Amino acid sequence: xxxxxxxxxxxxxxxxxxxxxxxxxxxxxxxxxxxxxxxxxxxxxxxxxxxxxxxxxxxxxxxxxxxxxxxxxxxxxxxxxxxxxxxxxxxxxxxxxxxxxxxxxxxxxxxxxxxxxxxxxxxxxxxxxxxxxxxxxxxxxxxxxxxxxx
Amino acid sequence: xxxxxxxxxxxxxxxxxxxxxxxxxxxxxxxxxxxxxxxxxxxxxxxxxxxxxxxxxxxxxxxxxxxxxxxxxxxxxxxxxxxxxxxxxxxxxxxxxxxxxxxxxxxxxxxxxxxxxxxxxxxxxxxxxxxxxxxxxxxxxxxxxxxxxx
DNA sequence: CACAATTATATCGTGCACAATATATATTTG
DNA sequence: CAAATATATATTGTGCACGATATAATTGTG
Numbered sequence: 323x324x325x326x327x328x329x330x331x332x333x334x335x336x337x338x339x340x341x342x343x344x345x346x347x348x349x350x351x352x353x354x355x356x357x358x359x360x361x362x363x364x365x366x367x368x369x370x371x372x373x374x375x376x377x378x379x380x381x382x383x384x385x386x387x388x389x390x391x392x393x394x395x396x397x398x399x400x401x402x403x404x405x406x407x408x409x410x411x412x413x414x415x416x417x418x419x420x421x422x423x424x425x426x427x428x429x430x431x432x433x434x435x436x437x438x439x440x441x442x443x444x445x446x447x448x449x450x451x452x453x454x455x456x457x458x459x460x461x462x463x464x465x466x467x468x469x470x471x472x
Numbered sequence: 473x474x475x476x477x478x479x480x481x482x483x484x485x486x487x488x489x490x491x492x493x494x495x496x497x498x499x500x501x502x503x504x505x506x507x508x509x510x511x512x513x514x515x516x517x518x519x520x521x522x523x524x525x526x527x528x529x530x531x532x533x534x535x536x537x538x539x540x541x542x543x544x545x546x547x548x549x550x551x552x553x554x555x556x557x558x559x560x561x562x563x564x565x566x567x568x569x570x571x572x573x574x575x576x577x578x579x580x581x582x583x584x585x586x587x588x589x590x591x592x593x594x595x596x597x598x599x600x601x602x603x604x605x606x607x608x609x610x611x612x613x614x615x616x617x618x619x620x621x622x
Numbered sequence: 623c624a625c626a627a628t629t630a631t632a633t634c635g636t637g638c639a640c641a642a643t644a645t646a647t648a649t650t651t652g
Numbered sequence: 653c654a655a656a657t658a659t660a661t662a663t664t665g666t667g668c669a670c671g672a673t674a675t676a677a678t679t680g681t682g
Binding site: 327330331334337342343344345346347348351362366369372430434436438440444446450451453455457460461465 | 601
Binding site for chain 2: 629630631632633634639640641
């Protein structure tokens with residue numbers, strides 16, 4: 323009787339399509355974001371700042387699921403690009419508050435067309451897309467909540 | 473009438489949960505894979521080799537959605553770890569054939585428990601998990617096929 | 623058969639991503 | 653109030669990830 327190792331087959335694992343799909347979708351952002359002088363991760367940071375307003379590096383990291391080691395240099399690059407400002411508040415010099423510059427706020431208008439451009443590249447009906455996002459958010463919500471209970 | 477920029481809101485975009493979810497799931501692999509001296513991407517390469525057998529770097533790259541720039545150094549590291557061998561066939565010295573070593577084949581047995589360990593960390597019912605994987609595979613299949621038509 | 627075009631992989635530069643560690647400020651505690 | 657502790661960010665080292673380019677072998681064409 324041959325050993326089949328069913329549990330190790332690619333098609334029986336979530337990780338592979340999740341990882342590959344994420345890479346493929348991120349890849350679609352490259353071209354439209356290039357015109358805005360943003361990388362994908364920088365774009366997500368800008369989305370968060372546009373939606374929630376100024377916040378600290380820590381708050382940003384929690385929302386985007388990134389740690390200081392990734393976020394700190396990324397924010398320096400975004401500052402260099404002129405879209406944000408990094409300032410330490412006088413009452414707590416440990417903190418780093420991320421503020422949108424005029425240029426950063428203005429970029430929002432130019433970024434409006436990005437979601438639509440990428441949506442066109444994702445070959446999925448609207449209802450499937452909603453279902454997919456819903457499942458992903460469910461995983462995300464439960465995983466991060468479980469972590470916080472620790 | 474205020475401008476709402478609905479299209480730029482995080483909750484209306486697939487990219488964010490997809491990206492964050494992928495990172496969180498990959499993160500769960502870190503600990504179990506550490507015992508095998510594998511990174512996540514290296515693990516995917518091993519899964520492919522275990523399932524499909526020896527193949528060229530190019531074939532591997534196509535399956536895993538990675539290019540030479542990423543794969544070449546990764547494979548060198550895997551060779552250094554002793555799990556694979558990189559050889560150029562005599563009839564075509566451009567090619568690089570990736571072969572599992574004895575140690576690489578033996579690793580399969582030790583890797584058996586990994587999927588289960590990670591499955592436990594993903595807070596989703598079996599049926600939801602299947603639905604999620606199915607949607608992701610659908611996106612992946614359609615996106616890569618569209619690309620090939622170019 | 624020479625030489626242009628193609629194929630397959632490698633290298634380089636930039637930017638994530640993260641664990642481990644460092645640093646610097648703020649808060650708590652004896 | 654000084655020392656210990658906690659908090660918030662920065663730095664370092666390793667490993668992806670990818671576009672652009674380089675290199676080397678093979679194939680196609682005149």
